[in-house]
Amino acid sequence: MTSPNDSNKNNNSANNEAGNNTSEKQNGMLASILERASKSGIGRKKSTRSPVESAVAKDMADIHSNPTKLRLAFLGGGSFGTAMANLAARNGCDATLWVRNKRTVKAMAKTQTNKKYLPGYKLDDRLKYSHDLAATVKDKDIIFIAVPGLAFRETVKNIAPLISGQSIVSLTKGMEKDTFAMMSDIIKEVLPEVNFGVMSGPNLAIEIMKNMPSATVIASESEPLRHAVQAALHSAFFRVFASDDVRGVELGGALKNIYAIAMGMAAAYEVGENTKAMILTRALAEMSRFGVEEGANPLTFLGLSGVGDLYATCSSELSRNYRIGNMLGRGMSIDAAVKKLGQTAEGVNTIQQVHEKATKAGIYMPITHALYAVIYEDKAALGVALHLMEAGFRSDVEFVMAHDHSNAALTAHMKNSSNSAKDNTKDDAKSKNSDADK
Ligand SMILES: NC(=O)C1=CN([C@@H]2O[C@H](COP(=O)(O)OP(=O)(O)OC[C@H]3O[C@@H](n4cnc5c(N)ncnc54)[C@H](O)[C@@H]3O)[C@@H](O)[C@H]2O)C=CC1
Numbered sequence: 196m197t198s199p200n201d202s203n204k205n206n207n208s209a210n211n212e213a214g215n216n217t218s219e220k221q222n223g224m225l226a227s228i229l230e231r232a233s234k235s236g237i238g239r240k241k242s243t244r245s246p247v248e249s250a251v252a253k254d255m256a257d258i259h260s261n262p263t264k265l266r267l268a269f270l271g272g273g274s275f276g277t278a279m280a281n282l283a284a285r286n287g288c289d290a291t292l293w294v295r296n297k298r299t300v301k302a303m304a305k306t307q308t309n310k311k312y313l314p315g316y317k318l319d320d321r322l323k324y325s326h327d328l329a330a331t332v333k334d335k336d337i338i339f340i341a342v343p344g345l346a347f348r349e350t351v352k353n354i355a356p357l358i359s360g361q362s363i364v365s366l367t368k369g370m371e372k373d374t375f376a377m378m379s380d381i382i383k384e385v386l387p388e389v390n391f392g393v394m395s396g397p398n399l400a401i402e403i404m405k406n407m408p409s410a411t412v413i414a415s416e417s418e419p420l421r422h423a424v425q426a427a428l429h430s431a432f433f434r435v436f437a438s439d440d441v442r443g444v445e446l447g448g449a450l451k452n453i454y455a456i457a458m459g460m461a462a463a464y465e466v467g468e469n470t471k472a473m474i475l476t477r478a479l480a481e482m483s484r485f486g487v488e489e490g491a492n493p494l495t496f497l498g499l500s501g502v503g504d505l506y507a508t509c510s511s512e513l514s515r516n517y518r519i520g521n522m523l524g525r526g527m528s529i530d531a532a533v534k535k536l537g538q539t540a541e542g543v544n545t546i547q548q549v550h551e552k553a554t555k556a557g558i559y560m561p562i563t564h565a566l567y568a569v570i571y572e573d574k575a576a577l578g579v580a581l582h583l584m585e586a587g588f589r590s591d592v593e594f595v596m597a598h599d600h601s602n603a604a605l606t607a608h609m610k611n612s613s614n615s616a617k618d619n620t621k622d623d624a625k626s627k628n629s630d631a632d633k
């Protein structure tokens with residue numbers, strides 16, 4: 196295991212390249228105000244805490260004053276694994292980041308930066324790096340997995356023989372190819388005895404590295420695990436909320452990638468704010484409809500891991516899924532866009548999985564099907580969008596007023612009227628032609 200303390204520290208002054216511009220200075224100022232505020236307790240609620248809040252606060256105080264208390268492994272040296280490992284190390288946890296490439300590990304320990312995925316951001320001195328998987332997961336309390344969805348099963352299988360009581364938390368927002376398994380399904384399948392959770396929320400890694408205030412959700416049926424994750428990662432810049440709806444939280448993180456691609460594509464067509472709002476809210480309707488079919492609580496989609504992450508990812512060019520959509524909207528092929536991105540964009544696979552699953556299960560997912568038609572069936576985007584707009588009548592929030600026979604009846608009625616209007620037009624044209632023939 197390589198600790199930065201063992202390494203050449205001449206690079207400690209690694210430049211934060213973004214720090215040279217004004218907006219970065221403002222971010223730095225905001226961060227320092229928040230840090231001072233959190234140290235002095237300004238803004239903290241003085242009211243009596245509930246027993247659970249007190250327990251968490253006590254855990255956090257212990258953990259923050261005793262760095263060796265929580266021992267954490269982070270598997271996956273991309274932007275998110277690195278950002279989360281850095282948060283934990285900064286909070287005083289014993290945090291090790293596992294990266295599969297030995298040379299990358301050496302370079303990270305030496306420069307204390309992740310040059311490929313988070314260039315210019317200095318990582319905490321206390322963060323450890325390793326390419327030795329067994330040594331990394333041994334004697335840890337929690338193993339966080341942040342590899343792409345397509346590599347998740349392989350990673351869980353690799354650590355399976357090394358598990359002796361550690362809990363596992365998935366940070367991955369993908370779905371397995373062809374099986375439609377979520378990451379929690381894979382953990383349950385490969386390690387049925389293990390305590391697990393999933394963490395998801397509006398967490399663009401670069402913004403977290405810039406100390407921009409952010410929040411996330413840890414979902415687990417295990418209360419101690421939820422508390423441990425909250426205590427380990429919580430800071431003045433990063434709030435960790437809790438849920439016991441694992442399915443809902445995990446689906447929120449995976450499904451929003453589909454709509455970030457749709458929004459990136461819409462942005463390429465320079466649509467207005469009304470259109471963006473329509474896409475966002477109808478996306479939320481699709482997500483919660485699909486979620487309910489999969490056993491999630493629809494209200495979860497109103498939280499950070501649902502509408503929160505949907506908003507962040509659909510609004511930002513920092514989102515790789517949004518960028519893929521934008522490149523597609525500018526006429527690039529999916530293969531070319533994925534190659535140009537060079538990073539993980541889970542939505543590319545998730546569209547295919549959800550399209551297939553929803554088709555089989557008869558779940559109404561018009562935006563997903565439309566995207567699938569554009570990306571994988573080479574249909575023209577504008578024609579597909581127009582078709583979407585002409586789709587039948589629906590209720591707004593179907594958990595308030597169900598999509599029932601009255602909507603369906605109105606749709607059928609309008610279709611019939613428009614068909615007979617078309618027939619009349621055709622008849623008129625025919626009779627005009629036959630008049631002309633006369
Ligand atoms: N980057 C972000 O802002 C956020 C990402 N996530 C999720 O985290 C997951 C990981 O994404 P990123 O870190 O952004 O990806 P990334 O594209 O930045 O990096 C992926 C990392 O995984 C490694 N990797 C790939 N296959 C592997 C394997 N078989 N074994 C071990 N390592 C392997 C790569 O070498 C690379 O270090 C994704 O599911 C993503 O949706 C979640 C929240 C935010």
Ligand SMILES: O=C(CO)COP(=O)(O)O
Binds near residue numbers: 396455513514516
């Ligand atoms: O999940 C994310 C932010 O919450 C990151 O989104 P992308 O994977 O699209 O970059």
